[in-house]
Amino acid sequence: MTTEMIISDMTICEPSSAMSRNQTDxxxxxxxxxxxxxxxxTMIYADTRCEVPQIKMPVDLDxxxxxxVGINYTRVPGDGPKAGIRIKLSEDKDFTVFGPEPIFRHAAGHYPNKMGTEKVMWxxxxxxxxxxxxxxQDSLLIAPNRNSRSDQWGVSNISWVRFVEMSDDEIHNHKIDFPTESTKCLAAEYCQGDVTGATNGNDMFHPTDDxxxxxxxxxxxxxxxxxxxxxxxxGDMCAFNSKIGRVSENGSVWNPEWIDPLEVAVDYAHDCGMEIYVSMRMVGSGYPFKLSPIQQNNYYYDNREYTLKDETGRRSSVLSVAYxxxxxxxxxxxxxxxxYGADGVHLCFNRSAPFVLYEEPVRDTFVQQYGEDPVDLDYEDxxxxxxxxxxxxxFxxxxxxxxDQESTTLGKRLGLxxxxxxxxxxLYxxxxxxxxxxxxxVDYLIPHWVHIAQDDPAAIVSQFTALTENTDVKLLPDIYPRTPPGEKYAEAAKLMYDAGADGFAFWSAxxxxxxxxxxxxxxxxxxxxELNRYSKEAPKFWRSVNLKELDGVITRYSHNDG
Structure with a gap:
């Protein structure tokens, strides 16, 4: 018979001095x-804007x-739930960060919103x-979520931790799930907008802690x-101590108190058994031309004569690789x-494309070769x-x-x-x-995006397998949207493997x-x-439990949207 233990009383955590019945920063x-x-x-909350210490939960199991993990997402300013919790077992190397799982953007309308309405959510x-x-005889370390900027604060919470004893079959399957050389075929496309600043005008953030x-x-x-x-x-904004690009709001001024994110990332990715490719978005400026920080692209504004140009010669916000x-x-x-010791380069040609239009070098050489002006042709000629x-x-x-030059210096072949x-x-x-x-x-081709709820994933993959089969190039379809249920990931992966995919990539990892x-x-x-098994297991990985009473008030007839 399967046994389980639920730790629902967070007052057992240590030190007790780190917790209070009063709301203290x-x-x-x-x-x-x-x-x-x-x-x-008894659950616990922490304001992520404050310096709230880590605590330890003893776990008397063997x-x-x-x-x-059970989490309550209480209401904070802004849209939707924020924060979550950071936890780790004492032998884990670092924390796992938990966050909310709402359905949003490209997944909206395709999957049910498992977090429900706001009233249900809170x-x-x-x-x-x-x-x-x-x-x-382990222990669980618990910490609030980190805050990179003031507009991203939230309230961390942990309500309970449930431990369910595993059967012999479950232990066997868990060991099967350990990665092998043949299963390590996934790629994470990791956006660092929280460090460089996002294209909506957020400021940079400079971490001081590895x-x-x-x-x-x-x-x-x-x-x-x-x-x-x-x-x-x-663009020209760099999340490392660059001598070429901008590294701060002040341009090239690097504060020695900052860590170098790329240096830390290269070392830690290798420690986790992965290769790391440095990724670049070829952002120029943008509209509506906010000046902080991405659109304030010094290199772009110093070189606007080298931008893309339309048929009439008008300039774009993107720099052209024709020059x-x-x-x-x-x-x-x-x-x-x-x-820095990276293993290759990744180009985000799914952002800011195209990179060549009707610039003088392109147009003039076409006229020389064909005797026709391309502005008189159909765009898809x-x-x-x-x-x-x-x-x-x-390029x-x-x-x-x-x-190839850097491969000689670093003593390893670098990929693209x-x-x-x-x-x-x-070709368009x-x-x-x-x-x-x-x-x-190239070593990896990543078609972006393959929307598994509205596209035909197998048909898209089949378009490219004719190019990559019998070559060393790996085809990694980029699975979209960002928020499908786990079983939908597994079902789509099976279809795309059958169509010839070598693995998968995940934008906004x-x-x-x-x-x-x-x-x-x-x-x-x-x-x-194991994909069929994962499809069956996934629905059990999430559940919502309604609160009857919280902090001495009944939830049914109480409000937080007054």
Whole structure:
């Protein structure tokens, strides 16, 4: 008979001095609760803007257990739930970060919102499966979520932890789920907008603690992920101590108190058993031209004569790789980042594309070759598409040459991965995949995006397998949306493997790792033979439990939206 233990009374955590029945900035706030199904306990909250200490929960168990965590997301300013909790077993190398799991953006309308309406959300505890582990008189360390900027604060909570003893079959399956060389075929495309500042105008953030970076990478340890595509160049804004790009709001001024995020990321990714590629978004400026921080792109404004141009010669917000000096600028930024000990380069050609239009070098050379002005042709004239794509291919040749040079210095071959729009088709955006493959320029092709709820995933993959089969190039479809239920990930993966996918990539991986119930499936998607099992297990990784009473008031007739 399966046994379980639920720790619902957080007052057992130590030190007791770190908790209070009063709302105090530097302590966990203890709140009694009762659920509709009769469970009683004391949960704790912490304001992430405050310096609230870590606490330790003793766990008096011995054996193999599945671990579930219950979290209440209370209301804070802004849209939707925020924060969550950070926890780790005492032998874990770093914390696991938990966050809310609402359905949003490209998933809206395709999947039910499992967190429910606001009224339901604030009055519920959401229990998620964390992991399976062998425990021996262990302890659980608990900490509030980190805050990178004031507009991202929230209230951390832990309501209970449930330990369910594992059967022999479950232990056997858990051991099967450990990664092997053949299952490590997943790639994480990791956005660092919280450090560089996002394109909506957020300021930069400069961490001073390695843990801010290592906690981002820890979720990939002992998983099927072998490749971390780590964004560190966004336009001229660099998330490392660059001597070429901007590193702060003041340009090139680097504060010695800051950690170097790229240095920490390279070391920690290798410690987690992954390769790390430095990732670059070729952002110029943007509209409506906010000045902080991304759009305040000094290099772009100093070189506006080298932007894309439309048929009439009007300028774009994107720099054109038709110009050798622009290509050289991007290549030297990448060279500088690769020098940190990275294993390759990742290009985000799914953002800011196309990178070549009607600029003078492109238009003039077309006229020389064909005797026609391309502005008089249909945009999709194949001669024009292939001519434009030649400049992008030349850019990849420049990068491949740089990588080969740096390979000699670093003593290892450096790879190249490209994420590209597959709609309406790559050549439309001046991307000649066949030439890239024939010239051995790329190692990974990542078609973006494959929306598993509205597209035909197998059909999309089949478009590209004809190019990559019998080559060394790996095809990693980029699974979208960011928030499907775990069973939908597994079902789609099976279809795409059958169509010839070599593995998968995940754009905005930072949004996925904190969604624990879904991540429990995603991190194992390299196990092709276990996908049917994962589809069956996934619905059990999440449940919502309604609160009957919280902090001495009944939830049914109480309000927090007054």
């Amino acid at each position: 530097d302590k966990w706030y203890m709140v009694d609760y009762e659920t509709d199904d009769g469970m009683e306990g 054996g193999w257990y599945k671990i579930y 009055n519920s505890v959401y229990e998620v499966y964390w992991k399976s582990a062998q425990i021996s 843990g801010y970076i290592t906690e981002k990478i820890e979720p990939f340890r002992d998983t099927d992920f072998n490749l971390l595509l780590w964004e560190c160049i966004r 050798p000096n622009i290509r050289e600028h991007w290549v030297e930024l990448l060279r500088e980042a690769v020098g 194949e001669r024009w598409l292939r001519h434009r794509s030649g400049f992008v291919t030349e 990849l040749r420049d990068i491949r040459k740089m990588l 991965a490209v994420t590209f729009y597959h709609k309406p088709y790559p 955006n001046a991307m000649d995949l066949k030439s890239w493959i024939d010239e051995n320029l 930072e949004m996925r790792t904190t969604r624990a119930s879904e991540w429990a499936v995603v991190k194992r998607l390299g196990h092709k033979d």
